Amino acid sequence: MKAFSTITGIAVPFLEDDVNTDQIAPIPTKRSLKPDYREMFFHRARRLGDDTLNPDQVFNRPQFASPSILVAGRNFGCGSSREGAVWTMQAVGIHVLIARSIADLYRENCLQNGLLPIELPDDKASDIEQRVSAANGRAPFTVDLVTQMISGPGGADIHFDISAADRMRLLEGLDDIGLSLKHEAAIAAFESNMKQTSPWLQRALRAPGTEPKI
């Protein structure tokens, strides 16, 4: 995973509440093992009833053609745990999500993939929402994970909170599995202990004669 430090780029406002993962990355009618995540990005929201692109939809406006930061409302990413809903954001170049709140699984999926999820309290959120809307893609914003600051036109820098652990994970771009495998010995010890205390958990064998007669 790539390490994250600072991103400067266009911020796009999409201020609806309760945006779910089906909206962010609708499952295409033709499923594929290697879907086009760029194409999938808010696929339905970006289209009109007759399937043509809606030129007025914010993601279709030319000034937001390559956004780096998405500013969202409350409970962003609710619904299914589909991780494609993070990959689709990254496919269009978004590396930072700023929202009033973010659904748990979605936030976790962001961290897994190196996308910085920022939750802001209401006063700071309305400030950044107004400024991003006013900038309208004409001037970039900067999100600095080292100093935990958001800066950009229209006002003072905004400090954001993130847990030290999440911050470090993003800053160092830690490979998640590698990080856990450092605890290989603890996992093995856990397993041998579990074999003593609750052996049925460490063994998933089928009892003979329980195959169904069709």
Place this chain on the structure above:
Amino acid sequence: MNTSQKPRTMFDRIWDAHYVATRIDGRDLVYIDRHVLHDLHAPHAFEKLASAARAVRRPDLTFSMQDHTVATKPGRDENTNPDGAHFQRAMREGSQRNGIRIFDLGDPEQGISHVVAPELGLVLPGSMHAVPDSHACTVGGLGAIGLGCGTSELEHILATQTIALKRPKTMRIWLDGHLRPGVGAKDVSLKIIAALGTAVGRGYAIEFAGPIAQALSVEARLTLCNMTIEMGARSGFIAPDDKVFAYLEGRPYMPRGAEWEMARAQWLGLASDEHAVFDKEHRVDCGDLAPQITWGTDQSQTISITEKLPALPQEADARLKMERAFAYMGLEPDTPVQGVKVDRVFIGSCTNARLSDLRMAASMVKGKRVHEGVTAMVVPGSTSVKRAAEQEGLDRIFKEAGFFWGESGCSMCAGGNGDRGRPQERIVSTTNRNFEGRQGKGVRTHLAGPELAAACALAGHIADPRDYLERA
């Protein structure tokens, strides 16, 4: 591990018993006892694992299920849904390559993972059970902690048999009252969401307790816990009791003999201590609960079948959200919900497609006909459920009434197998999500329990199932 004498919640007990280590990023590594994969997300993880040259640590604790992309048409094979074929093939190959038992198409125990795992006894009370589908929480009905995970987490579990998590806070939702005929676990779950919202559980693991949780049958508990993710929580569960043990005893993957007795003794000690402190408590009165139905595009937009649709609120934001839902659903504020014409009825999914659900629906449908112009489908949650239903003759009841009787899979729940509605079609569905476009572009989904759905199929419009119960 927590060794103090402080009263503990059931969640604390299970978490502590599965704690392996704390990573430097502050997350706990928590051991996964059973990991059930499915065709939509596992192929990608298999591929990533192979490219990183990592092995599956415990193929013996991992099981594969073909459910999301499989066709439901009788006589199906993998090519019946051409879009699903490559997922199913990749799933089969990945499972075989890694030595994982797969419940493939044609297997007498294939089905939706959250339905099959309990049936087979792959779910153990007090265990950590992970599935790369957010409705993994279903298995909480048996007293296990279900963890829905993303694709990266799935890969992580395959490689380490653990998941890296921040410990959630604990919540108890106390359910008061007792349920009347025609009202079931689905209605309770929708009522909770209507009362507390779709985000109440964010950051929490929810324990359902109180007279209703205790009174529910095991299958009904699975339905209630299935809906936990729609309350915003990853896991929800009910303390296991004799009902659960009776349900599990003798199932294929359950311990037997002396080991069963040992396990049972441990499981009896799982329940939260009397004075355990939860981070948050809620109480929902389900005393005179009527059948519930969603009218909008999230599950909090739920009303009783006897109520009118809500009037528009004054407050601008709430009003806008509601107007949008009304427009999408093609409904008018402040009008009765009963009588709204229905195009399609779907009885299926990991929420409501177990044998007891099908029995309830069949008892209402028996000897009657699906209303003209309504397309009605029943898709059993597993091949075992299908077989059991057929042994009881439920398939004939449904077919004679004009229902389609399908092969098991997720089907119209997310439409991943091509079973979808048409734009503007109104569907009464026993599934779990009524989001815009979930069952097909422009499709208008109303969530409800199997009895209400069956009543709508007969009436041709949204109807109160109790009208049919009384006449039955």
